[in-house]
Amino acid sequence: MSKAVKNYISIAMKNPSPDRPRRSGRPLSFDREAALVAAMHLFWQHGYEATSVSDLTQAMGITPPSLYAAFGDKRRLFLEAVDRYLGGTKAVEQSIENAASAKDAARDLLVAAVLGDTGEDTPPGCLLASSLVTSSREAAEVREALARIRRAIEAALRARIERDIGEGRLPAGTDDRALAGHVFAVVQGMSTLAKDGAGRDKLMRIVDAAMAGWPA
Numbered sequence: 001m002s003k004a005v006k007n008y009i010s011i012a013m014k015n016p017s018p019d020r021p022r023r024s025g026r027p028l029s030f031d032r033e034a035a036l037v038a039a040m041h042l043f044w045q046h047g048y049e050a051t052s053v054s055d056l057t058q059a060m061g062i063t064p065p066s067l068y069a070a071f072g073d074k075r076r077l078f079l080e081a082v083d084r085y086l087g088g089t090k091a092v093e094q095s096i097e098n099a100a101s102a103k104d105a106a107r108d109l110l111v112a113a114v115l116g117d118t119g120e121d122t123p124p125g126c127l128l129a130s131s132l133v134t135s136s137r138e139a140a141e142v143r144e145a146l147a148r149i150r151r152a153i154e155a156a157l158r159a160r161i162e163r164d165i166g167e168g169r170l171p172a173g174t175d176d177r178a179l180a181g182h183v184f185a186v187v188q189g190m191s192t193l194a195k196d197g198a199g200r201d202k203l204m205r206i207v208d209a210a211m212a213g214w215p216a
Contacts, residue, residue, distance in 0.1 A: 032070055035060040039071075040081035045123040048078055048131045048142050075138055078131070079145055085116075085127045089149055093156040102164040103214050105157060106183045110210060113187045114203040117194035126191035154184050174215050186210045 038059045042051050053074055057064055071077035086092055099105035117125050128146050158180035164170040190203050 030060075030062050030066065030070075035062055035070070036077075036081060036084055039077055040084055040127065041122065043078055043081055044085075044125075044127045044130055049139055075142055078142060082127060082131075082146070082149065086149070089152055092153050096153070096156040096160050099160065101169055102157065102161040103169075103211070105160050106179075106214070107207065107211050109153075109157065109183060110186060110190075110207040111204075113190055114200060114207060117191055117203060118200040124197075125195040126187070129188050129191035130195070150184065154180050157183060170215050179215070183210070 038061070039056050042055060042059045046055070051074075053064055053067065056074065056077070057067055060067065062070075067077065071080060083089065095108070096105040099108060113126060116122070116127075123130065128150065131146065132143065158176050161170065161174065161176040161179055165172060165174050165176065186206065190198075190206060193206075194203065
């Protein structure tokens with residue numbers, strides 16, 4: 001498995017994010033990382049709006065005051081869970097930039113999505129796609145935050161495609177915007193299929209089909 005895949009699909013949950021700052025003050029009386037993973041799984045399964053603070057504290061094994069002290073509020077807890085899921089948006093962007101080619105970067109993203117969508121110990125589908133929200137001001141803020149994350153990663157892939165065009169790895173007439181957008185359309189579509197019961201083998205065939213259309 002490539003470095004890009006490992007960074008994008010860091011859901012093994014064995015190591016905390018290396019750049020996550022620690023809060024000062026009274027030491028926590030619970031395992032913050034384990035609590036964050038539990039919250040992430042709950043958001044992943046039910047989505048942002050359908051997951052209540054009561055649900056979260058029960059799953060995390062903490063009290064509401066502990067949740068607010070450690071994570072701020074439900075919205076910030078969710079965004080930290082998303083960051084934990086991705087292993088850090090900047091890490092994903094760096095992996096795309098460092099890939100051997102835009103095609104390799106795109107395939108890594110697609111394979112990572114398949115692995116994340118079909119994990120044995122995690123809910124089916126993608127956390128970001130599963131958490132789409134549609135109402136309330138707070139939910140709208142979360143929806144926009146998720147959109148910014150997706151746009152940032154898509155922009156990184158687009159930049160990598162542009163680089164390959166400039167270096168002659170891709171035809172001069174390649175539509176970088178459409179090609180990057182297609183990859184992310186496939187990513188989100190596979191999440192829906194996984195939630196509908198599609199297995200890893202089927203999704204990997206979809207990856208192969210998507211990459212077969214990559215410009216030569």
